Amino acid sequence: MTSALFSSSWYRVTDLKPRLRNQARLVRHTYRGQRWHVMQDLASGRVMRFNPAAYQVLALMDGVRTLDDIWRQACLILGDQAPTQDEVLSLLAQLHQANVLLTDKQPDLDEITERGDRLRKAKLMQYLANPLSVKLPLFDPEPMMSALMRWVPGGLWPWLLALWGMIILGGIGMAALHWTELTHDLTSRVFTSDNLLIMALVYPLVKGFHEFGHALAIKAVGGRCREVGLMFLVFIPVPYVDATQSVMLPNKWHRFLIGGAGMLAELGLGAIALWLWTQASGGITQAVLHQVVILAGVTTVVFNANPLLRFDGYYMLSDALEIPNLAQRANLYVSYLAKKYLFRVEARPPLHLTPREPAWLTFYAFGSVIYRTMVTLSIIVLIAGKFFVFGVLLAMWSGYGLLIKPLVNYVKFVQTDASLEGGRQRVVIVTAAAVMAVAAFIGFVPVANWTMAEGIIWMPEESRVRVPSTCFGAKVLAKPGQFVQAGQPLLSCAEPTIEAQVEQVQASVREQEARLALAETTERVNLQIARAELTYQLQRLADLEQRRNNLVLRSSHAGRFDMDAPADFAGSYYDRGAVVAYVLDPSRYTLLTVVPQDRVDLVRQRTESVEIRSVESLWHALQARIVREVPAASAELPSMALALQGGGKIGLNPDASSRQETPQALEPLFQFEMQFSGDVAPSYLGGRVYVRFAHKPEPLGSQWYRSLRQQFMKHFSV
Numbered sequence: 001m002t003s004a005l006f007s008s009s010w011y012r013v014t015d016l017k018p019r020l021r022n023q024a025r026l027v028r029h030t031y032r033g034q035r036w037h038v039m040q041d042l043a044s045g046r047v048m049r050f051n052p053a054a055y056q057v058l059a060l061m062d063g064v065r066t067l068d069d070i071w072r073q074a075c076l077i078l079g080d081q082a083p084t085q086d087e088v089l090s091l092l093a094q095l096h097q098a099n100v101l102l103t104d105k106q107p108d109l110d111e112i113t114e115r116g117d118r119l120r121k122a123k124l125m126q127y128l129a130n131p132l133s134v135k136l137p138l139f140d141p142e143p144m145m146s147a148l149m150r151w152v153p154g155g156l157w158p159w160l161l162a163l164w165g166m167i168i169l170g171g172i173g174m175a176a177l178h179w180t181e182l183t184h185d186l187t188s189r190v191f192t193s194d195n196l197l198i199m200a201l202v203y204p205l206v207k208g209f210h211e212f213g214h215a216l217a218i219k220a221v222g223g224r225c226r227e228v229g230l231m232f233l234v235f236i237p238v239p240y241v242d243a244t245q246s247v248m249l250p251n252k253w254h255r256f257l258i259g260g261a262g263m264l265a266e267l268g269l270g271a272i273a274l275w276l277w278t279q280a281s282g283g284i285t286q287a288v289l290h291q292v293v294i295l296a297g298v299t300t301v302v303f304n305a306n307p308l309l310r311f312d313g314y315y316m317l318s319d320a321l322e323i324p325n326l327a328q329r330a331n332l333y334v335s336y337l338a339k340k341y342l343f344r345v346e347a348r349p350p351l352h353l354t355p356r357e358p359a360w361l362t363f364y365a366f367g368s369v370i371y372r373t374m375v376t377l378s379i380i381v382l383i384a385g386k387f388f389v390f391g392v393l394l395a396m397w398s399g400y401g402l403l404i405k406p407l408v409n410y411v412k413f414v415q416t417d418a419s420l421e422g423g424r425q426r427v428v429i430v431t432a433a434a435v436m437a438v439a440a441f442i443g444f445v446p447v448a449n450w451t452m453a454e455g456i457i458w459m460p461e462e463s464r465v466r467v468p469s470t471c472f473g474a475k476v477l478a479k480p481g482q483f484v485q486a487g488q489p490l491l492s493c494a495e496p497t498i499e500a501q502v503e504q505v506q507a508s509v510r511e512q513e514a515r516l517a518l519a520e521t522t523e524r525v526n527l528q529i530a531r532a533e534l535t536y537q538l539q540r541l542a543d544l545e546q547r548r549n550n551l552v553l554r555s556s557h558a559g560r561f562d563m564d565a566p567a568d569f570a571g572s573y574y575d576r577g578a579v580v581a582y583v584l585d586p587s588r589y590t591l592l593t594v595v596p597q598d599r600v601d602l603v604r605q606r607t608e609s610v611e612i613r614s615v616e617s618l619w620h621a622l623q624a625r626i627v628r629e630v631p632a633a634s635a636e637l638p639s640m641a642l643a644l645q646g647g648g649k650i651g652l653n654p655d656a657s658s659r660q661e662t663p664q665a666l667e668p669l670f671q672f673e674m675q676f677s678g679d680v681a682p683s684y685l686g687g688r689v690y691v692r693f694a695h696k697p698e699p700l701g702s703q704w705y706r707s708l709r710q711q712f713m714k715h716f717s718v
Contacts, residue, residue: 019063171271213265270296446697455593559585633668
């Protein structure tokens with residue numbers, strides 16, 4: 001007993017003769033070694049759980065005994081474990097609110113009407129508070145499921161389940177083999193007008209198959225599914241089945257199977273669609289199959305399988321841990337901790353806690369809030385990036401459920417909770433102090449601020465060996481792979497007409513020298529003309545000799561000489577400026593990276609340091625500094641390694657011409673060239689790296705305001 005045995009209000013109900021309605025069904029369950037009884041109202045589907053003491057009181061409610069007789073009989077049977085009169089009154093109140101209690105007194109019709117209105121209003125507010133799950137019931141699938149169970153022999157179901165599991169395992173292996181093709185440029189492919197239409201048509205069918213799995217599992221273990229309807233998930237209508245009757249099953253692994261049956265059905269469907277996708281040759285069929293694969297995988301991992309959201313994974317975790325009503329009990333336990341340790345008021349701990357339950361309840365209470373917020377924000381950002389107005393509306397709607405409604409509930413809790421009597425002022429002070437501390441942290445405390453980008457290790461222009469003019473390859477003078485010095489000959493080229501041009505100009509020079517000598521003695525009128533002509537021919541000769549000398553390609557600096565297919569050099573034709581070889585010096589390597597427009601000002605003006613980590617060795621950091629930037633934004637990427645197809649994170653523009661030599665990004669980017677600082681430099685070329693631009697610390701409020709302002713400027717030009 002947790003309070004006084006007698007109640008001052010007992011006299012009001014002592015002569016009542018209560019009993020349960022016929023629609024109330026009771027089943028015994030065992031949770032963590034403790035015996036409980038679960039009652040379900042078959043009319044509304046509402047479920048309640050009772051400990052052995054409460055069940056003893058329920059068992060004595062036959063409509064003949066008075067409530068006082070029931071309580072006294074329970075005291076004789078239970079002894080020290082008997083409930084107090086206040087606890088019996090609380091039990092009666094719960095049964096009355098659940099509409100499963102009858103007495104010998106005339107019912108209050110006004111109160112019944114008011115209770116119905118209150119329940120309908122609460123249900124409406126629940127729908128409005130959660131834009132991700134608004135339900136619309138449609139029909140009863142029980143006749144259809146019963147017919148299906150009659151058609152398929154009972155001994156065949158285990159074999160069908162094993163076969164289905166093999167299909168899922170095969171699909172997982174196939175997805176791993178085709179991961180790049182499935183996921184490259186995924187966001188851009190999904191949010192095209194054609195694919196959005198396909199998704200809107202396919203998603204309800206996929207989820208319908210998912211819900212069919214739940215209904216089939218319920219029927220297979222002896223339960224009943226009484227409702228099929230539509231649930232609006234991010235404005236998309238998807239089917240659902242009412243699986244609340246599975247709560248009454250005494251075997252927890254039957255309940256666990258029902259919770260996972262929908263995901264098994266969906267994953268199997270995705271595996272079959274993936275196999276068909278690999279066989280399809282393209283067109284609308286392959287697009288539809290791709291959407292089925294993505295939807296079956298993403299919704300299973302992000303929503304259904306994750307226990308931190310109240311979908312299938314939540315009920316599976318609750319059954320596996322044997323902690324029913326996990327979310328509600330977690331919130332109650334955290335509320336108890338806050339009252340006891342934060343508000344310093346007297347609070348009773350939740351009853352019937354086993355030694356390991358507090359850790360699970362604490363983890364779930366905080367983890368579910370964090371994950372639910374992250375998923376909601378991710379959906380908002382994803383939608384706002386493509387459809388800004390809808391993203392803003394969804395943000396306002398979700399903001400009510402995530403911020404405004406919990407705040408209103410908290411204010412009501414502070415004002416009305418009886419356990420805070422005598423300590424309400426402290427609660428207000430602690431709450432105000434916490435709010436001001438959080439606001440001060442967000443608004444005034446500088447925190448780390450950085451920009452992440454991807455780049456590629458590249459060589460400077462002087463590392464490339466280019467032919468100075470149109471020519472043919474003649475001879476390789478240095479051995480590829482060896483170290484060469486600055487000025488060392490590397491290659492020689494041949495230009496067939498250069499020698500004839502030199503001899504021709506030399507003859508012209510001799511001719512002009514003779515003309516100049518004659519003009520100095522006899523034709524002084526033509527002296528200036530002869531001198532100018534001689535100067536011109538001498539300049540032509542110098543240019544041709546320089547051009548002939550340049551046919552021997554020399555190293556501009558020391559480094560390792562490298563070229564592709566040196567055996568093919570001799571006799572090959574090269575246009576002017578063609579790259580024929582490289583002289584590689586790791587100390588001269590640079591880094592090319594691209595930065596999106598919304599972060600370029602921070603990189604330009606507020607970068608304090610630059611840190612680089614290779615994709616192959618993330619634990620090893622190199623320092624660098626910005627040496628050059630391209631002043632205008634461009635969609636051209638410096639390397640395919642930065643694109644999704646090359647392992648990077650930048651989506652390519654599917655509308656760009658395939659004839660363009662450089663890959664084209666979806667959005668214009670700003671390109672920066674950086675030089676490595678210190679003695680350590682990368683020894684590899686062409687490798688992809690992660691670049692971290694560290695900026696001056698600033699408060700979170702400033703960072704959030706800048707991001708929000710940029711989004712409005714981007715979409716509304718304000």
